[in-house]
Amino acid sequence: MTTQAMPMTAHPDPLLRPGNTNCAGCGMSLGLHWIDEILGSERPYLVIPACCGIVTAGAYPTSAYGVPTAAATFASAASYATGIATVAALNNEHHPVICWTGDGGTYDIGLATLSAAAERNEDILYICYDNEIYGNTGGQRSSATPEGVVTTTTPRGKGERKKNMMAIMAAHRVPYAATLSVAHREDFLRKVRTALSTKGFRFLLMLSPCPTGWKSEPDQSVELIRAAVGCGIFPVFEVFDGDRYVINVPRDGTPIEDYVEKQRRYSGLAADPSRLRAQIDDQWRMLERMIHSGRPHV
């Protein structure tokens, strides 16, 4: 299957139907369309906890997912998906089981069930669309929210740095973990294809622009992610078996200001460009250490 040969609507009922309730500029919309391209005629089961993505499922007749979709409780997406994947395997069914979750359900309340499913290497593709905020409940901080960002529960700006979820997943030695950028289409599609063709637990982390929460312009969403990748605040990389790190898109020296100044959420006391640059350098030093200390990727 090649991506070029697969038009956006290869099947009559797309993964994400048009007319859905996603906000303009929401990263979820582009992400789901691109995942759908790689799925082709393959139909997954979606498991979604409490998050904006379950609002997208909507009420009849505007339900926006064209595949079987289970809405789990906030904490239980990975465990619900484990049950589906286990029984599907017993029944010799081979539909991908995909958890589609926000950062609250991944970094915070869902972390225990996510960790346990990863540790058992369940046959699940877990995708976190990370908008770095509790968007569905009105914009509270999560442990994915970067330092310095103002939310309804961090009026002076968050005082803690963003949790390093990729390092946590790598520490589980899952077969495949990768970050996804909606500004790097070919890389995005390749990684979804890799994830879908890998057996066991797979984790994809997509930085998901959120004009409502980030206080940015909807038409700037893709450009914001391009700037995030360019300045290095969102490294685009993949990890095989927890110890083979590959950088897919190097940072290119884009000034951090190009990213933060187009969002009004970076208005806290700690949202100082030099401070953010130091954090980015620190993050890249850690990544480079992992690349050099891990097994070579073949």
Place this chain on the structure above:
Amino acid sequence: MREFITGNEAVVRGALRAKCDFFAGYPITPASSILTGFVRVFHAGGGIAVETEDEIAAIGQCIGAVMSGARALTASSGPGLSLYSETIGLAQMGEVPLVIVNCQRMGPATGGATATGEGDVLFARHVTSGGYPLPVLAATDAGSAYRLTYLAFNLAERLRTPVIVLTSKDIALTRQTVDLDAIELAPLERRLATAPDRPFAPYAINAPADVPAFAPIGGQTRVRFTGSIHDENAVLTIDPARIERKLTHLRRKIDDAADSLEDTEPDLDPLAETLILSYGSADGAARVAVAMLRESGAAVSRLTLYSLWPIPTRAIRAALTSRVRRIVMPELNIGLYCDAVRHITGPLPIMSVLRYDGGLIAPQTIVARVRSCDGDAAACSALSPVEGSSCRC
């Protein structure tokens, strides 16, 4: 001063009036604005507001804070109360004064996140394993949400127990005009402390209904705490006599105080044949229905229940004046509290007016229910299929 505030804002104000200085919570509709309200207030000092990683952490932090001397509150909705469950048991066993606000929404599970429902009225009482009682209060509007949150702190401190305050989506998020300063409040109660020169045992009592004195973890006194069954020194025990003593105490300290925990508002007519028994957000409709019925010449009584558990038995019996032949009970659930009061009201028929589709009960529906009981067939047929089918005689 008259203010235009939501029930959630009233909860924050009531808690602050009760000297609450610690809040921990997790985002959930329709309770999130209690969390953000505390964040705004404590932003400048005077207390701590924490957004936790889930509800289990929220109530856990509250217990740690209370046992260190703070006055704490956590707030959530049905899914969060479900996650609090085990730790509410810990608060019961450890005798932790703690206030829990449950902004109910339609359930079970995610239910209707933005739809109203008051289906947690039994769940609140039986929220944790073991079956031991805890006080449950139910607000009807922003004003009572303020008063009851304040009262809940007093009850929690007086009885060293978790106390649950129920509101629901329409109470939590609807703005109402209320003069908080005009609401009468009892003096603030502080937890009983041991004299510093006396030996301290964390759960020492003389009589079963006594409440043990408190000393904070981290003070001069060494304090033990356990969720396991324990003796007065908080030491795990397998001695049947000590086990029975502790568990009888957990029951008696609440049950023996039942009369003093009753919180109701009667509006009785000695000639009434119908008593409308109301609580929660159906109370507003009940009040209007009573006015409509009285205007048309009917004799009708109303009793509003602000305390649901222990069941306010004395007030309910007092409202059953000699001519009352029936009780009409509006509820935003499948008739849960009706079943709870039936053993008090005896053979009197209870006519439920139920709604659980996410909407509110209209006063006209209650009026039609009362009139249908008087043999008004037209009134009965005017009830919608949902309302009609859920009316139980």
